[in-house]
Structure formats: C-alpha cells, structure tokens
Amino acid sequence: MGLFGENSINKAELLGVIIRLSLLTAVSFMTLKWALNQMDHTLSQKKKAKDKAKKICKKLGLEIEQQQLNDYEMVIASHLVDPSDISVSWEDVAGLEDVVQEMKDTVILPIQRQDLFADSQLTQPPKGVLLYGPPGCGKTLIAKATAKEAGARFINLDVSMLTDKWYGESQKLAAAVFTLAAKIQPCIIFIDEIDAFLRMRASQDHEATAMMKAQFMSFWDGFITDHSCIVILMGATNRPMDLDKAILRRMPSRFNIGLPDCSQRTKILRLILSKEPIAEEVDCETLARETVGFSGSDLREVCRNASLYRVRDFNQSSSSKQSDEDDFQDALRPITMVDLVLSIEKFKESKFLSTSGLHTSA
Numbered sequence: 001m002g003l004f005g006e007n008s009i010n011k012a013e014l015l016g017v018i019i020r021l022s023l024l025t026a027v028s029f030m031t032l033k034w035a036l037n038q039m040d041h042t043l044s045q046k047k048k049a050k051d052k053a054k055k056i057c058k059k060l061g062l063e064i065e066q067q068q069l070n071d072y073e074m075v076i077a078s079h080l081v082d083p084s085d086i087s088v089s090w091e092d093v094a095g096l097e098d099v100v101q102e103m104k105d106t107v108i109l110p111i112q113r114q115d116l117f118a119d120s121q122l123t124q125p126p127k128g129v130l131l132y133g134p135p136g137c138g139k140t141l142i143a144k145a146t147a148k149e150a151g152a153r154f155i156n157l158d159v160s161m162l163t164d165k166w167y168g169e170s171q172k173l174a175a176a177v178f179t180l181a182a183k184i185q186p187c188i189i190f191i192d193e194i195d196a197f198l199r200m201r202a203s204q205d206h207e208a209t210a211m212m213k214a215q216f217m218s219f220w221d222g223f224i225t226d227h228s229c230i231v232i233l234m235g236a237t238n239r240p241m242d243l244d245k246a247i248l249r250r251m252p253s254r255f256n257i258g259l260p261d262c263s264q265r266t267k268i269l270r271l272i273l274s275k276e277p278i279a280e281e282v283d284c285e286t287l288a289r290e291t292v293g294f295s296g297s298d299l300r301e302v303c304r305n306a307s308l309y310r311v312r313d314f315n316q317s318s319s320s321k322q323s324d325e326d327d328f329q330d331a332l333r334p335i336t337m338v339d340l341v342l343s344i345e346k347f348k349e350s351k352f353l354s355t356s357g358l359h360t361s362a
C-alpha cells in the first residue's frame with residue numbers, strides 16, 4: 001500500500017514535470033517565433049527604407065557608394081524629397097509676401113549664392129528656422145515652396161521613425177540625420193510639429209527617447225558652430241509656447257504665420273478661385289469680409305464645398321434627363337456668389353458646433 005502510494009506520488013510528480021516541460025517548450029517556441037518575426041520585420045523595414053533611399057538618391061544624382069552612406073544614413077535618406085516632385089511654388093502662396101521675401105533673403109539666397117556670404121560670419125544662413133502660427137495658415141506650404149526654390153537637398157523628417165522600434169537604435173538614427181545632411185549639403189532638414197518632438201516637458205519621456213533627443217541636440221550644436229556647413233533645421237509648430245527656450249535659441253530665424261487679415265483673405269480667395277469656373281459677380285473682397293477668423297485652409301474648404309453645390313444642383317436637375325458629355329460641360333453652371341455665401345454660412349455653423357462641443361453629443 002505504502003509502496004503503491006509512493007509510486008502514485010512519483011507518477012503525479014512525473015506528470016507534473018512533463019506538463020511543466022511541455023509548457024516551457026511551448027513558451028520558448030512562441031518566444032523564439034515572436035523574436036524571429038520581430039527581426040524579420042525590422043530587417044524588411046530596413047530593406048524597404050534602403051531600396052527607397054537608393055531610388056531617391058539616384059533620382060537626385062547622389063552616388064551612394066561615393067558618399068559612403070551607412071545603414072542609418074540610408075534609413076534617413078529614404079526621407080529625402082526630390083524638389084521636382086514638389087508641386088508647390090511661391091505662386092501658390094497668397095498674402096504672405098513679407099514672409100516669402102524674408103525667406104528668400106535669409107534662407108534661400110545664402111544657400112544659392114554662397115560666394116556672396118563667404119567672407120562674413122554674420123551673414124551665414126541661419127542654422128535654425130521656425131515657422132509658427134495656427135493650423136492651416138500656410139506653414140507647410142512655405143516649407144514646401146522653400147524646398148522647391150532653394151535647390152537644396154530636403155529631408156522631410158518624420159520624427160516618429162527616430163523612436164520607431166522597428167528601426168531600433170534611435171540614437172544612431174538621430175546622429176545619422178546630421179551626418180547625412182553634412183554629406184549631401186546644402187541641406188534643409190524639415191520637422192513638422194517640432195513641438196511634439198522637442199517639447200518642454202521632457203520629463204515624461206522614456207529614458208531612451210530622452211537620450212536620443214540629447215544626442216540630436218548635441219549634433220545640432222555641432223552644426224551651429226561649424227560655419228562651413230550649410231545645414232538648416234526648419235521646424236513648424238502650432239504651439240511655439242511648448243518649445244523649450246534652449247530650442248528657441250537654436251532657431252533665431254522665426255516666421256509668424258498667423259490667421260490672415262481681410263486683405264490676405266481676399267488674396268487667398270482670389271488665388272484659390274483663379275483656377276475655378278466662377279460667375280462674374282463673385283466678389284472676393286465681400287467674401288473676405290464675411291470670413292473673419294478663417295484660415296487659408298478653411299477658405300479652401302469653403303470654396304470646395306461651394307463648387308460641390310453646383311455639381312449637386314446639376315445632378316438633381318439632370319437626373320431625369322439623358323445627356324452626353326458636351327451637355328454636361330454646358331449645363332454645369334459656374335460657382336456663384338450664392339454658393340460661396342451659403343458655404344461660408346455652413347462652415348460657420350459647423351465651426352460653431354465643433355468649438356462648442358455640440359457635435360460630440362449628436
């Protein structure tokens with residue numbers, strides 16, 4: 001009986017060991033599979049970035065072998081923008097003539113005519129440029145036009161990739177931003193929503209992110225003191241007050257791109273509607289007076305909706321008729337003042353609803 005009891009305990013123990021072993025094997029297998037998957041994904045992300053970088057570099061006439069780009073620089077190079085792919089130019093920016101002129105004088109000219117500025121350290125292009133102001137007022141538009149017109153290399157840096165676990169080793173990537181820029185200079189590094197990356201309350205940051213930012217800042221400092229290197233960091237933000245003073249100091253050239261006033265709104269409306277079929281009576285000055293507080297992007301939305309009204313009307317009136325394509329062109333009426341005023345009213349209503357929070361209860 002005692003022997004049988006001992007045996008049964010041994011059996012139970014044995015069973016327990018087997019179960020534990022099986023569990024351990026299963027967990028190890030799953031872990032290994034997960035790790036291999038992660039490595040695979042990281043490798044494939046890096047390979048994709050490399051392929052993209054090669055294509056862009058070729059298009060830009062950059063010899064990767066000659067430049068001896070390392071893996072991290074290749075990942076950053078995948079964010080290079082070919083100026084010929086940018087459709088925005090100065091002609092697409094309305095009402096910001098002063099900003100455009102200052103940008104031409106302080107950023108573009110020193111890049112394009114380095115010979116004129118070589119003998120003075122005071123007239124070097126700024127190492128940091130900040131575009132700030134409310135959303136939808138033209139910051140990205142200005143940055144794109146600058147990239148197009150400057151003839152400099154342009155890195156549109158998506159900072160989330162610096163902290164992206166797939167690429168890993170974010171400090172090396174942060175360094176690569178600047179080493180790549182130096183190799184391919186003159187170069188503009190553009191960071192949209194720079195406040196999200198270099199905001200004041202860095203205490204919330206993960207330790208690795210904080211270290212990456214420190215690395216980023218120290219490389220940036222290296223460029224600020226190197227007068228022979230033409231690398232400009234251009235940032236855009238809706239929240240300049242969230243930027244650390246140390247960052248603001250590094251961006252001495254600042255452009256306030258605020259909400260457009262009445263005459264600027266007139267110019268923006270004229271520009272947007274210049275490519276549209278509009279009725280003769282359309283008066284942009286009157287529309288500008290009706291759109292106090294509207295951003296350039298709001299004005300664009302107003303015009304887009306107004307344009308939809310005529311298509312909607314046409315659709316309703318012709319749904320019963322059979323018409324060929326010529327009829328369609330003839331029958332589609334131009335955008336009228338009524339369309340635009342109606343669209344402004346609708347926009348104001350939806351703006352009111354969204355600012356009062358009523359839309360959330362609908």
Ligand SMILES: Nc1ncnc2c1ncn2[C@@H]1O[C@H](COP(=O)(O)OP(=O)(O)OP(=O)(O)O)[C@@H](O)[C@H]1O
Nearest residue numbers: 092093094135136137138139140141268296297300
């Ligand atoms: N000054 C302007 N002239 C012509 N179009 C404008 C102007 N400002 C804004 N727009 C229109 O609004 C759109 C949005 O502008 P943009 O992306 O430059 O705004 P932003 O200031 O960068 O906004 P965000 O901070 O939200 O990124 C533009 O693509 C353009 O159609």
